[in-house]
Amino acid sequence: MLIALFPGDGIGPEIVAQAKRVLDALAIDGLTYEEGLVGGAAYKAAGHPLPPETLALAKRADAILFGAVGDPDCDSLERHLRPEQAILGLRKELGLFSNLRPAKVFPELAGESALKPEVAGAIDLLIVRETNGDVYFGEKGFRTTADGLREGYDIMSYNETEVRRIAHSGFQAARARRGKLCSVDKANVLETSQLWRDVVIEVAAEYPDVALSHMYVDNAAMQLVRDPGQFDVIVTGNLFGDILSDQASMCVGSIGMLASATLNGSGQGLYEPIHGSAPDIAGQGKANPLATVLSAAMMLRYSLGLHAQADRIEAAVEKALADGARSPDLGGGMSTVEMGDAVLAAL
Amino acid sequence: MLIALFPGDGIGPEIVAQAKRVLDALAIDGLTYEEGLVGGAAYKAAGHPLPPETLALAKRADAILFGAVGDPDCDSLERHLRPEQAILGLRKELGLFSNLRPAKVFPELAGESALKPEVAGAIDLLIVRETNGDVYFGEKGFRTTADGLREGYDIMSYNETEVRRIAHSGFQAARARRGKLCSVDKANVLETSQLWRDVVIEVAAEYPDVALSHMYVDNAAMQLVRDPGQFDVIVTGNLFGDILSDQASMCVGSIGMLASATLNGSGQGLYEPIHGSAPDIAGQGKANPLATVLSAAMMLRYSLGLHAQADRIEAAVEKALADGARSPDLGGGMSTVEMGDAVLAAL
Ligand SMILES: CC(C)[C@H](C(=O)O)[C@@H](O)C(=O)O
Ligand SMILES: CC(C)[C@H](C(=O)O)[C@@H](O)C(=O)O
Numbered sequence: 001m002l003i004a005l006f007p008g009d010g011i012g013p014e015i016v017a018q019a020k021r022v023l024d025a026l027a028i029d030g031l032t033y034e035e036g037l038v039g040g041a042a043y044k045a046a047g048h049p050l051p052p053e054t055l056a057l058a059k060r061a062d063a064i065l066f067g068a069v070g071d072p073d074c075d076s077l078e079r080h081l082r083p084e085q086a087i088l089g090l091r092k093e094l095g096l097f098s099n100l101r102p103a104k105v106f107p108e109l110a111g112e113s114a115l116k117p118e119v120a121g122a123i124d125l126l127i128v129r130e131t132n133g134d135v136y137f138g139e140k141g142f143r144t145t146a147d148g149l150r151e152g153y154d155i156m157s158y159n160e161t162e163v164r165r166i167a168h169s170g171f172q173a174a175r176a177r178r179g180k181l182c183s184v185d186k187a188n189v190l191e192t193s194q195l196w197r198d199v200v201i202e203v204a205a206e207y208p209d210v211a212l213s214h215m216y217v218d219n220a221a222m223q224l225v226r227d228p229g230q231f232d233v234i235v236t237g238n239l240f241g242d243i244l245s246d247q248a249s250m251c252v253g254s255i256g257m258l259a260s261a262t263l264n265g266s267g268q269g270l271y272e273p274i275h276g277s278a279p280d281i282a283g284q285g286k287a288n289p290l291a292t293v294l295s296a297a298m299m300l301r302y303s304l305g306l307h308a309q310a311d312r313i314e315a316a317v318e319k320a321l322a323d324g325a326r327s328p329d330l331g332g333g334m335s336t337v338e339m340g341d342a343v344l345a346a347l
Numbered sequence: 348m349l350i351a352l353f354p355g356d357g358i359g360p361e362i363v364a365q366a367k368r369v370l371d372a373l374a375i376d377g378l379t380y381e382e383g384l385v386g387g388a389a390y391k392a393a394g395h396p397l398p399p400e401t402l403a404l405a406k407r408a409d410a411i412l413f414g415a416v417g418d419p420d421c422d423s424l425e426r427h428l429r430p431e432q433a434i435l436g437l438r439k440e441l442g443l444f445s446n447l448r449p450a451k452v453f454p455e456l457a458g459e460s461a462l463k464p465e466v467a468g469a470i471d472l473l474i475v476r477e478t479n480g481d482v483y484f485g486e487k488g489f490r491t492t493a494d495g496l497r498e499g500y501d502i503m504s505y506n507e508t509e510v511r512r513i514a515h516s517g518f519q520a521a522r523a524r525r526g527k528l529c530s531v532d533k534a535n536v537l538e539t540s541q542l543w544r545d546v547v548i549e550v551a552a553e554y555p556d557v558a559l560s561h562m563y564v565d566n567a568a569m570q571l572v573r574d575p576g577q578f579d580v581i582v583t584g585n586l587f588g589d590i591l592s593d594q595a596s597m598c599v600g601s602i603g604m605l606a607s608a609t610l611n612g613s614g615q616g617l618y619e620p621i622h623g624s625a626p627d628i629a630g631q632g633k634a635n636p637l638a639t640v641l642s643a644a645m646m647l648r649y650s651l652g653l654h655a656q657a658d659r660i661e662a663a664v665e666k667a668l669a670d671g672a673r674s675p676d677l678g679g680g681m682s683t684v685e686m687g688d689a690v691l692a693a694l
Contacts (some may be wrong), residue, residue, distance in 0.1 A: 084535045114466045114573050135482070135503055140538040145506050152542030153504035156482055159496040186586075188431045191487040195499030221594035222602070225572065226461050239533075243590060247568035255569070 001304060002032050004061035006054070008039040009083055010277025011287035011336075012067025018289035018340035019065060019296040022316075025344055026309050028300075034061070038090075039083035039277070040071025049074075049086040058090055063303035064270040065296055066090075068277035083277075088136065095264040097132035097162070098169040099241065100298075101274060103228075103248040106257060108321045109330060113253025115225070122229025123252055128173055129241025130166040131262055133158050134192070136238045156192050158237065163199040165265070170200075170235030171207040180232035182213045184220045184240055196237060217244070224248055249274050256288030256329040259295035261302050269303040271295040285335040288327035290317055293343055312347060319346035348651060349379050351408035353401070355386040356430055357624025358634035358683075359414025365636035365687035366412060366643040369663075372691055373656050375647075381408070385437075386430035386624070387418025396421075396433040405437055405617075410650035412643055413437075413619035419626055430624075435483065442611040444479035444509070445516040446588065447645075448621060450575075450595040453604060455668045456677060460600025462572070469576025470599055475520055476588025477513040478609055480505050481539070483585045503539050505584065510546040512612070517547075517582030518554040527579035529560045531567045531587055543584060564591070571595055596621050603635035603676040606642035608649050616650040618642040632682040635674035637664055640690055659694060666693035 005020065007013040023031070036042075036054040043049050049069070058064055069083040079085070090096065104124045105113065113120035138155030145151050167183075174181040183200045185193035197214060204212045215223065217240045223230060224244065228251050236244060249258045255275050263269045273291030281287055294317060301310035325342035326332020334342070352367065354360040370378070383389075383401040390396050396416070405411055416430040426432070437443065451471045452460070460467035485502030492498050514530075521528040530547045532540035544561060551559045562570065564587045570577060571591065575598050583591060596605045602622045610616045620638030628634060641664060648657035672689035673679020681689070 079538075079541070082535065088536070114462050116461055116463055119461045136536055138500075142538060142542065149506040149508055150542060150546075151504055151506040152538040152540070153485075153502060154537045154539050155500060155502055157498055157500035159492050159498040161496055186589075188429065189435070189483055190501045191426075191489060191499040192501050193499070194426070195489065195497060199497075218589045218593040221568065221590045222597035225594060225597040240590075242533075242565045243568045243587075246565040247572060247594065250569040250572040 001062045004064045005035045006038045007067040008069040009071045010279045010282040015289040015292040016067040019292040038086040039069030040074045050089040066272035070277040096262040099129040099131040099262040101127040101245040101260045125231040127245040128170045128235040133162045134238035167203040174233040178232040184236040261298045271299040316346040348409045351411045352382045353385040354414040355416040356418045357626045357629040362636040362639040363414040366639040385433040386416030387421045397436040411617040415624035417624035443609040446476040446478045446609040448474040448592040472578040474592040475517045475582045481585035514550040521580040525579040531583040608645045618646040663693040
């Protein structure tokens with residue numbers, strides 16, 4: 001089985017290196033690795049954030065372990081050359097439509113959250129975000145209005161097939177957890193959301209065991225602060241999912257700890273920490289690699305079916321934390337490599 | 348000067364009644380009032396959430412004091428008949444484009460927030476939300492794709508004139524406060540946001556005394572949890588403003604306390620609490636009227652230029668709180684009328 005390693009920009013190479021050490025330590029038979037260039041690093045080396053060789057490797061691979069993209073040097077490039085296009089392009093080209101972002105407080109780290117410990121401590125939710133459609137991928141551009149004004153526009157849309165498949169992801173995830181699904185939209189204003197809501201309700205008929213509710217996105221943003229413990233699984237579109245999943249991760253308090261998976265319909269997946277490339281601390285050995293290590297665990301579970309090994313990694317991370325492993329973002333002084341050492345020791 | 352009173356649905360009539368009592372107690376010369384039907388109440392009485400007489404009254408008035416709209420009985424009506432269309436229609440028809448939502452912790456209530464007291468206590472920000480454009484008012488509808496699929500779509504757009512005027516609102520507000528403006532967009536994905544950012548940067552040249560920064564909306568949703576005290580004024584579009592302002596209000600912890608103003612270019616304004624119609628407690632005398640009372644104070648300040656009277660109301664609310672006035676949402680047992688009594692006593 002082939003794993004594509006895409007370290008990317010900023011702290012990406014450092015954190016992916018630690019995840020690779022942990023994978024190596026498991027000595028899993030038949031795993032091979034190939035590395036590819038993405039993001040600003042790829043633009044600088046090959047003139048494009050997602051070069052054809054990288055895309056070809058991604059398509060060939062069983063799974064992708066991704067670091068982060070984003071590089072201030074590239075901020076003034078044309079949109080299609082910016083580092084972010086690597087992740088958007090991979091999602092689209094591989095049909096990676098189901099982005100799973102679990103947010104759960106690690107008991108040892110409950111104090112890190114800006115939320116009161118009793119509020120943060122109750123967080124155990126999963127955001128299922130659609131990542132192939134919505135206003136991200138509709139027609140967009142600049143035009144001149146009838147009055148000669150510059151105007152920017154982006155078309156938001158979802159069709160029933162797109163909504164149906166992500167709704168299934170949401171219901172299935174809820175079924176495997178506590179059986180509660182909250183669909184988030186803005187159906188009081190948007191027709192895209194109305195279609196979303198209609199289709200989610202249709203799909204619900206196949207999941208009588210899951211309790212479905214609907215919430216407007218503005219209310220969801222409030223409820224994630226007021227009482228995030230009320231949520232089990234949230235399913236939502238690309239744009240609202242972008243906002244709410246980042247908000248939820250910050251409610252947990254330790255964004256350096258949170259992993260994500262983005263899956264297509266054939267078991268292929270891209271696995272990445274939810275934090276960014278953190279150019280300010282790149283190359284200094286200060287980055288917390290645990291979100292990437294936990295992303296590797298998700299990869300073993302979702303794309304490779306290696307549940308026992310995934311459990312082992314997760315248990316090792318918990319143990320390392322319990323033993324006091326703390327990078328600077330967690331209020332400690334351990335380096336990126338020392339954090340990797342701590343996980344290896346706990347494995 | 349004419350004030351239009353639009354109580355609306357749910358708890359609207361109860362809370363507007365208390366704000367009216369407070370206004371009456373100030374015995375301001377030359378103020379007259381006319382009441383109009385909006386929302387579900389208007390639909391039930393007149394077949395439309397924003398009947399022509401209501402709209403005419405709104406246009407004639409110097410200011411509108413608005414309760415809340417939203418009625419579960421109306422959930423299955425066609426979109427253009429739903430209660431929410433009253434507020435959207437008023438914003439659009441009167442050109443009310445600049446929605447000001449201050450979020451500040453009342454020292455007595457700092458403990459109410461789900462955020463740690465030291466985090467919540469530092470909140471003193473103003474969200475300036477554009478409310479005449481964006482995906483709210485673009486072309487929208489249902490269509491069938493080439494493959495015969497149902498699709499919902501909504502066009503997001505901003506032109507330079509729309510962005511320029513709200514940018515001025517943001518810069519002017521920042522100048523009158525602590526001189527910091529953060530413009531929130533999603534320019535790494537949306538062309539609408541790229542135009543937004545370009546124009547905000549152009550307008551910045553006229554405000555060398557204001558420190559401008561830019562933030563992506565996903566990051567803003569994180570920062571509002573992590574460290575909301577970092578913000579002075581946030582300026583953003585209609586959709587992001589909807590989400591972030593509700594999130595910010597919940598960070599403060601007492602959504603029953605927060606007022607808002609929505610202004611057009613001629614000093615006319617609509618003033619409303621940021622909370623909704625709360626149908627579950629309607630008619631029970633449990634609603635906290637203070638957000639509406641504080642909205643009346645904003646009305647005196649922004650549309651009527653009566654700064655001293657606005658200050659008096661705000662001081663009275665602070666005093667009532669300091670004296671222990673607490674409705675159920677603030678952990679107390681006082682009724683809507685008793686909360687009004689407390690403000691009157693403190694006036
Ligand atoms: C980098 C950016 C385009 C991306 C997104 O908006 O999807 C990121 O914020 C994410 O959430 O993965
Ligand atoms: C009722 C709804 C249409 C409205 C909006 O989305 O603008 C409300 O949420 C608000 O923020 O005033």
